[in-house]
Amino acid sequence: MKKRSADDAIRAALARDDPAAVELIWDRYVGDLFAFLQAMLRCRQDAEDVLQMVFVKIVRKRRHLAGARRLDAYVYQIARNEASRFLKQRGKRAVEARDGSWLSPAEADNVRREWAEHLQHALERLPDGQREVIVLKIYREKTFKEIARMLDLSANTVASRYRYGMERLRILLKDAKS
Amino acid sequence: MKAQRDKNRDVEQVLKAACPTGPSSQLKRQVIGAAKRAWRREPQEISWQVPLRRLAVSAAAAVLVVSLTNLAVDRSLVRWQAGGLRVAGWEPGDVDAVSEAVYGSRVRYLVAAIRRASAADWRQYREQMQRVLDEAQESGTPDRPAAPNGRSRLLPVPAETGAFS
Numbered sequence: 001m002k003k004r005s006a007d008d009a010i011r012a013a014l015a016r017d018d019p020a021a022v023e024l025i026w027d028r029y030v031g032d033l034f035a036f037l038q039a040m041l042r043c044r045q046d047a048e049d050v051l052q053m054v055f056v057k058i059v060r061k062r063r064h065l066a067g068a069r070r071l072d073a074y075v076y077q078i079a080r081n082e083a084s085r086f087l088k089q090r091g092k093r094a095v096e097a098r099d100g101s102w103l104s105p106a107e108a109d110n111v112r113r114e115w116a117e118h119l120q121h122a123l124e125r126l127p128d129g130q131r132e133v134i135v136l137k138i139y140r141e142k143t144f145k146e147i148a149r150m151l152d153l154s155a156n157t158v159a160s161r162y163r164y165g166m167e168r169l170r171i172l173l174k175d176a177k178s
Numbered sequence: 179m180k181a182q183r184d185k186n187r188d189v190e191q192v193l194k195a196a197c198p199t200g201p202s203s204q205l206k207r208q209v210i211g212a213a214k215r216a217w218r219r220e221p222q223e224i225s226w227q228v229p230l231r232r233l234a235v236s237a238a239a240a241v242l243v244v245s246l247t248n249l250a251v252d253r254s255l256v257r258w259q260a261g262g263l264r265v266a267g268w269e270p271g272d273v274d275a276v277s278e279a280v281y282g283s284r285v286r287y288l289v290a291a292i293r294r295a296s297a298a299d300w301r302q303y304r305e306q307m308q309r310v311l312d313e314a315q316e317s318g319t320p321d322r323p324a325a326p327n328g329r330s331r332l333l334p335v336p337a338e339t340g341a342f343s
Contacts (some may be wrong), residue, residue, distance in 0.1 A: 022213040026206060035198045055213040060220060101198045116196035132313055139197050151274055166186045173192060 003028070007071045016161070025058060029075055032140050036076065038102040039135035040083045042124050046090070047102065052119045053082045080151075102140035122172040132164030133158055284314075 006028040013021035033054065037047040057078050058065060068074040073161035103120040122132050132151070136142045145178070148155040201209075286308070 009229065017215050018228060019217045022210050022217065026210060028207075030201055034201045038198045044199060050207045051201065051205070052212050055209050058214045059213045059216040062217075078257070086288060102198055104199050106194070112195060119196050132270050134193070135198065138193050163182075163186075166189050169193070170189050 003072075007171070010071060011066055013165050014062050015062050017062075021062070022055065022059065025055070025075070032136065032142070033075070033079055035135055036132060036150075037083055039123075039132045040128060041087065042102060044102045046086065050083050051077075051084050053086070054079045057082060070149065077148045077152065093107060099152070118173070122169055125172060126168055128163050130161045130168070133161045134165045134169070137162055 006024065010024045012022055013024055023056070026064070030051070034047060034051060037050050037054075038044060041047050041050060058075065061078065065071065065074055087102065101117070101120065103116050103123070105116040119166075123134065126134070133147055136147050142150070144155045144158045147153075148158045151158070291307075
């Protein structure tokens with residue numbers, strides 16, 4: 001309900017052509033969007049760059065966004081397209097030495113930092129779709145229905161991606177422990 | 179099912195030992211600044227501009243399609259035009275080729291009359307011809323209707339109308 005009223009406020013600001021809509025979009029979407037981009041790009045710095053591109057794109061397409069049937073699906077579609085374009089360009093140019101860590105330990109000590117790295121490597125070995133669903137489900141505490149809505153997928157697809165991803169992760173983490 | 183859920187719960191607990199980092203306040207300033215600059219640079223389209231632009235694009239597309247079609251047709255007709263286009267036509271003389279076993283002489287007579295009356299008043303001519311045919315039918319179908327004063331009865335008298343040569 002709260003999310004719906006936030007979406008309504010964004011639509012109203014867009015209809016007024018009020019730049020304050022940018023802040024409203026930030027407050028409503030940035031947490032999930034940034035986690036999603038990090039899961040997709042597997043690099044915090046790249047996710048920061050793409051986040052900026054996503055917001056600029058949202059501003060350019062604000063007329064379409066205001067009329068979109070589902071605001072969240074439209075925003076995530078823009079994010080996905082921008083991230084895909086970025087990955088293509090990154091594949092073409094020489095990869096710069098960037099800080100690849102995007103998962104940080106809940107408590108800062110060396111053991112946990114090392115374990116966070118293991119987790120990150122395990123997550124990176126999953127297919128993109130499975131990794132995105134697991135990150136949104138576990139770290140952003142979204143339901144399958146919400147993830148399905150965000151990514152414009154069916155709830156069954158999201159659930160099966162989650163299940164296969166978790167099975168794969170269990171094996172990978174067991175290997176890491178041993 | 180329950181065992182599966184328990185296994186997933188274990189992995190979830192392990193995964194929660196770490197989390198993706200959130201955006202910094204510096205990133206927020208940077209992103210919102212860039213977005214607002216883009217907002218100012220690209221004002222929203224005014225509502226009436228949209229249908230106008232669509233109309234212009236449609237018109238341009240129509241002109242393009244018609245031009246391309248004309249070009250394609252012209253190109254495909256070049257080989258026909260090179261040898262000279264021959265068109266089948268009908269000449270009045272072709273009527274001579276019509277052979278009628280029963281009405282042969284009458285048809286030739288009518289054709290000769292038609293030739294002479296190239297600039298005739300067709301309405302008057304038709305009435306007169308109808309009269310000749312009626313008379314011919316009544317009088318037992320003579321091969322050739324009698325010509326008064328040596329002239330064709332199918333043609334109007336020039337002195338009366340002044341329209342025939």
